[in-house]
Amino acid sequence: MPNFRLLTLNLRYKTALYFSLGLLGMIISFLFISRYFFLYSLDELERTEISHANQQAHAVIDMMVNQQEESSYDWAHWDETYYLLKDGDIDAYRDRNLYIESIDTLALDLMVFVTLEGKILDSLTREQDKQQSHEFVKQVISLPEVKDHILNANNTLDIHRDSMAGLFKINQHVWSVSLTPVRNSEGDQNSPGWLVWGRDLNLRFPGDFSSILTANNQLVELSAAAENESLAGKVNKNGNNITLWSVLTNVSNQPIALLKTDSQRPHYEKGNTLFLYLFATIGVVATAIASSTYWVFKNRVAIRFNHFSQGIRQLASQYHLEDLRSVTSDELEVATKLVEKLSENTSITKTQLKDSMQKLGALYRSxxxxxxxxxxxxxxxxxxxxxxxxxxxxxxxxxxxxxxxxxxxxxxxxxxxxxxxxxxxxxxxxxxxxxxxxxxxxxxxxxxxxxxxxxxxxxxxxxxxxxxxxQAQLIQELTDYDPISGFCNRVIILSALNDLIRQSPNSFSFVYISCENIQQISQLYGHRVFDEAIKYISASMKTVLGEYQIGRISESEFIVLVPDCSHSNNQQVVDATNKLLDRLSHKVELSGLLLNLESKAVIIDPAITHEPSEHLLQIARYSASSLPGNQMSEVVVVAEELSSQAQTAMIINRDLELAIKNREIIPYYQPILNTQSGEVIGFEALARWIHPVLGVISPAVFIPIAEQGKLIVELGESILEQACEFLNQLNKTRKQQGLNALNMHVNLSTQHFYHANLTSHLKQALDNNCIEAGQLVIEITESMLMGVEAETIHRINEVKQLGTQLALDDFGTGYASFSSLCSFPLDIVKLDKSYIDQIETNDRAKTLVRNIASMAQELGLTIVAEGVETASQVRKLKVWSIDELQGFYFYKPMPKQDILDQFSSL
CATH class of the missing domain: 3.30.450.20 (PAS domain)
Known part of the structure; x- marks a missing residue:
């Protein structure tokens, strides 16, 4: 047996050794590489899952803030809340509404009522200690963002005041705070203050939402660790868990806390365990295979290498390969060059295939x-x-x-x-x-x-x-639907309406339904009965209109979208709505109470559904509110004509307050003449409004709107001031010309006449303009005398003590009788134009006018005839000793410059 030396091994030993070592190394390397890519893929999957879980937690927090802001409108636009801030009856309001159960039901931790000046009117917190509760409320209201929002809102028009909601850091806790302007349920009054709601997220998150969150989440204070600010956006991992940190910001986009999202790593643990077993198994098997291969090559296969070497050398000689005679020459190098174009090393391929099958089998099973x-x-x-x-x-x-x-x-x-x-x-x-x-x-x-x-x-x-x-359906339902009615909420239904306007203008319609009594039910019987009433109305609507998309846009308003406005379908919707109105017109017993749920409904004509949704809803509200009582049981179609009227009324309603403030509504003056001499002795101030867009607007149009909008007192004060200023200017000029002073008649509404500040404002106008006694005449109507007689006489005497005269306007058309002339301390009686129109054709009218004139003279009253338009009327009235005349026969109402031009000099 030849000596074994590592550096001088012959081909048979080198082949066996290299093959065995290479096979072993390749298997181990392949396992390491596979492990790397397998664990790398798991890491990317875990990062994606933890990122989605973190985004889900942020979405839940945003949803909590938005839902709190939306829910606050139910209280902020509640009449009781409005009158709390308007009248300041704190004790009564607290006894009825402010209990710890109130904020429990609303899932709140703080409720504060604040005036426009930022003064805290009342509050409710979970703090048992009143002093600590008061200090905490002051701290919330003193937040810079809250103070800035109130200040900015006070510097804008009331219609532009809007709510604010967001996250704040208070006492190392993260709070969701909303600030909502308080209004009455109709939305037609100025906001008297603010409603502040607060929710401590450290107490409510994530516990209230753990069922829908896919990972563990925790709010962490920014000061909890010196290095936690650098953790934002980073992913930390260990053998069992993966953690993602993200920043929560307040409404000023300043960081206030960290959101920690933590999840276990089951795939990583299983993968590591799998590869440990795989390494151990393959290590043993590979070692055995390598050892066996070496032994087989050395003892069985290498015996034949002599024949193989000879054959290789013969083939090499044929292919003229050199340097094959040296001891260190490797026959396999020559063999590789000979056969590389015919075959490849199938052993490696088979090993790889076997390894892949093993991995695939393990993956398939686990x-x-x-x-x-x-x-x-x-x-x-x-x-x-x-x-x-x-x-x-x-x-x-x-x-x-x-x-x-x-x-x-x-x-x-x-x-x-x-x-x-x-x-x-x-x-x-x-x-x-x-x-x-x-x-x-x-x-x-x-x-x-x-x-x-x-x-x-x-x-x-x-x-x-x-x-x-x-989970997606649950989140969608929480986001898109009103929890009481089950209909789409305001955001979703208005989005659908805007889509129809954009995609199918003039090809669709919608029904607007309003139940005004529902607000009174809420005030009288509370939220439980209110919710039952809403559910009853919703069930009734589903029964007859359930095939259409229905949405609730306020506590008492619903809309039903009708995308197909063909004639037959429109008639079907009208019939169904009439059926609904008929059902709601009957009183219903709910929670042991008999309730009136009578409602109004209008359907918008497709011809105007190209207008913006806000405009269409305003038209629908105006049209419904304008319905007379006998039309409440059937739906009214709002076409272009009614739309135009509604639009005009809305423009007037929108611009009226500013027009009064800027004195765009001015008095025109109609002269009043002495019957016998024919000389002008005074004027009546009549309000006129020349609108920059609508042109001349009749007083019959804008005065009722002013009464509805509670602006009639401001309008009356403006006309009174302007009339007094003009009378002062005119009489000064006439005095310089040596002419007699004239008087001025000014009409007052019922609200103005009985207003608490009337006498002080009237005295100021008289003093500022040097109006002498008897020069100013206050005209009142007969209906204003129908109250408590003692109070009416007291107010008349208060006005007369200032040096003014009292005139009874439109006598004979209202509720007063002839006894009124005796009961009240009047100075002047003005006959209505309806009598003057008939004195030439109606004997009864003649008799009545003569008798009134006679009785007034006996009582010492001056009598004035209004609406004189013919010479014949003048002659008769002169014969009957009527004191003064007024009408188009002499003069029409004129602007002040025309009056100055005609009557300030001889």
């Missing part, structure tokens, strides 16, 4: 995904995960057709369609499969063409989507 293999149409193999998912035993499903597991309406799951889609390049799709109990399983399928036992086969990877879809 994968968390369901796997099955289909040949032709039948299932030939399936892993345990798929058996558990489909609830089958292995023997019951092998050789079973795949189509038997597919839902009948799922084409993608059937074999023929699946092969076609795979051949077209589509390998991933969703389908529905049936388990052993014929229950439907929503799943995701990934198909791959493979070879199985020498046959073409289809391998399917099955991922169960049921839990994922349930």
């Amino acid at each position: 994968s968390s995904l369901g796997m099955l293999i289909v040949i032709e149409r039948n299932i030939v193999d399936i892993n345990q995960q798929a058996l558990d998912m489909l609830k089958y035993q292995r023997d019951d499903i092998i050789d079973r057709p795949l189509d038997s597991l597919c839902a009948s309406d799922t084409e993608e799951c059937h074999v023929d369609m699946m092969f076609k889609m795979v051949n077209d390049g589509t390998t991933m799709f969703e389908a529905q499969m049936l388990d052993s109990k014929q229950q439907v399983i929503d799943c995701s399928l990934e198909a791959t063409l493979v070879q199985h036992n020498g046959c073409n086969a289809l391998m399917l990877l099955i991922h169960d989507l049921r839990e994922k879809k349930q």
